[in-house]
Amino acid sequence: GAGVSQSPSNKVTEKGKDVELRCDPISGHTALYWYRQRLGQGLEFLIYFQGNSAPDKSGLPSDRFSAERTGESVSTLTIQRTQQEDSAVYLCASSTGQEHTEAFFGQGTRLTVV
Amino acid sequence: AQTVTQSQPEMSVQEAETVTLSCTYDTSENNYYLFWYKQPPSRQMILVIRQEAYKQQNATENRFSVNFQKAAKSFSLKISDSQLGDTAMYFCAFMKHWRGGADGLTFGKGTHLIIQP
Numbered sequence: 001g002a003g004v005s006q007s008p009s010n011k012v013t014e015k016g017k018d019v020e021l022r023c024d025p026i027s028g029h030t031a032l033y034w035y036r037q038r039l040g041q042g043l044e045f046l047i048y049f050q051g052n053s054a055p056d057k058s059g060l061p062s063d064r065f066s067a068e069r070t071g072e073s074v075s076t077l078t079i080q081r082t083q084q085e086d087s088a089v090y091l092c093a094s095s096t097g098q099e100h101t102e103a104f105f106g107q108g109t110r111l112t113v114v
Numbered sequence: 115a116q117t118v119t120q121s122q123p124e125m126s127v128q129e130a131e132t133v134t135l136s137c138t139y140d141t142s143e144n145n146y147y148l149f150w151y152k153q154p155p156s157r158q159m160i161l162v163i164r165q166e167a168y169k170q171q172n173a174t175e176n177r178f179s180v181n182f183q184k185a186a187k188s189f190s191l192k193i194s195d196s197q198l199g200d201t202a203m204y205f206c207a208f209m210k211h212w213r214g215g216a217d218g219l220t221f222g223k224g225t226h227l228i229i230q231p
Binding site: 035095 | 158159164205207218220223
């Protein structure tokens with residue numbers, strides 16, 4: 001596609017349920033980031049994928065959070081046993097990882113845990 | 115690890131005025147990239163302007179320009195002739211040259227810019 005696509009756009013879930021968020025990066029982009037943005041706050045790094053290398057998971061806040069990416073395609077961020085503090089916008093970005101390192105963002109998924 | 119600091123949580127100016135948003139960063143890298151992103155209420159992060167650290171000339175994109183001071187590790191954004199549509203959160207970001215990870219693309223906490231009619 002032309003840009004980074006994230007789905008769903010909005011998700012409301014009950015506390016304790018699992019959720020799965022999807023990111024379709026720009027075709028050919030080897031680098032992919034997930035960020036969390038709480039209301040009125042900046043972007044918190046969660047996880048980074050670069051090609052077939054082992055992902056950098058150092059930003060994942062707990063073991064309830066996990067993410068997968070198959071090759072250089074779609075990535076899914078899974079949050080298990082959601083808590084109210086997980087409510088946030090989850091943003092995905094991709095870049096070529098090469099000289100032109102501009103990161104392109106999706107519109108995010110707004111997750112609300114009730 | 116890199117850090118990016120935006121010291122102005124919120125700024126408000128009148129339409130048509132010029133406004134400058136400040137950003138400082140800390141890094142031991144010599145080659146890197148700096149960005150300003152705009153995030154309107156739609157949540158879409160939009161790249162406003164970018165600067166390569168090896169270029170001494172300040173980047174300019176229409177009404178947007180930067181003042182890049184590499185030695186001082188400062189990267190401010192100037193918006194001239196501000197417009198109502200410029201109202202948004204503005205994030206300063208740092209990226210290492212081609213390497214990523216936790217400190218590869220680092221953001222400041224943002225400045226909420228309000229343009230008053």
